[in-house]
Amino acid sequence: MRSAPPTTTLLTLADIVGVYGIKGWVKLRVQLDDPQILLSLSQLQLNGPEAARRNVSRTITIQALQPHGKGFIARLAGVDDRTQAELLKGLSIQVPEADFPAAADDEVYWRDLVGLEVWCRDGGNRVLLGRVKNLLETGANDVLVVTPCEESVDDREHLVPWLPEDVVVDIDLTEGRLEVDWYVDE
Numbered sequence: 001m002r003s004a005p006p007t008t009t010l011l012t013l014a015d016i017v018g019v020y021g022i023k024g025w026v027k028l029r030v031q032l033d034d035p036q037i038l039l040s041l042s043q044l045q046l047n048g049p050e051a052a053r054r055n056v057s058r059t060i061t062i063q064a065l066q067p068h069g070k071g072f073i074a075r076l077a078g079v080d081d082r083t084q085a086e087l088l089k090g091l092s093i094q095v096p097e098a099d100f101p102a103a104a105d106d107e108v109y110w111r112d113l114v115g116l117e118v119w120c121r122d123g124g125n126r127v128l129l130g131r132v133k134n135l136l137e138t139g140a141n142d143v144l145v146v147t148p149c150e151e152s153v154d155d156r157e158h159l160v161p162w163l164p165e166d167v168v169v170d171i172d173l174t175e176g177r178l179e180v181d182w183y184v185d186e
Contacts, residue, residue: 011094013037014038014092016089017029023081024075024084024085025073036065045058045060047091060093062074114133114135115131115176116132117178118131120181127153127184129160129180130147130149131149133147143162145157145158145159146159158182160182167182
């Protein structure tokens with residue numbers, strides 16, 4: 001009996017949202033704090049529900065990247081005209097998780113926060129608010145969405161601002177917990 005090959009987790013770094021000009025440039029919605037990292041990664045892949053049907057190459061290299069409006073435009077190797085670029089609309093640029101640089105000691109990736117227990121003080125007691133479901137980008141500051149779990153203090157969803165040192169006081173990825181200076185909703 002053959003065992004299934006190991007699955008590789010892919011991280012989505014950008015989405016191709018349109019085309020730019022007639023020379024094959026694409027418009028990107030980048031999901032990175034530092035978009036320039038796209039130029040240094042060698043294992044980039046195009047993925048999406050339409051990739052196979054459109055018969056596009058699975059691996060890509062980004063040759064150039066420039067800010068454009070609220071997003072970016074990029075030149076991909078082998079994409080030389082608008083027609084080729086049109087085939088890429090709606091696809092995602094991804095990289096195997098193992099090929100993505102590790103976070104610095106004083107940094108954390110959002111994806112690493114999902115699933116962490118969120119603890120806070122209520123009066124003199126330390127209580128579990130729930131687990132991080134996801135993070136939302138807002139205009140003022142980002143927000144942790146905390147959903148209840150079996151041991152949580154209540155059965156409500158909590159929105160906790162992502163304000164390191166002010167609200168988010170400690171992150172322990174090894175222990176799977178996040179400490180916040182926040183309150184239990186009344």
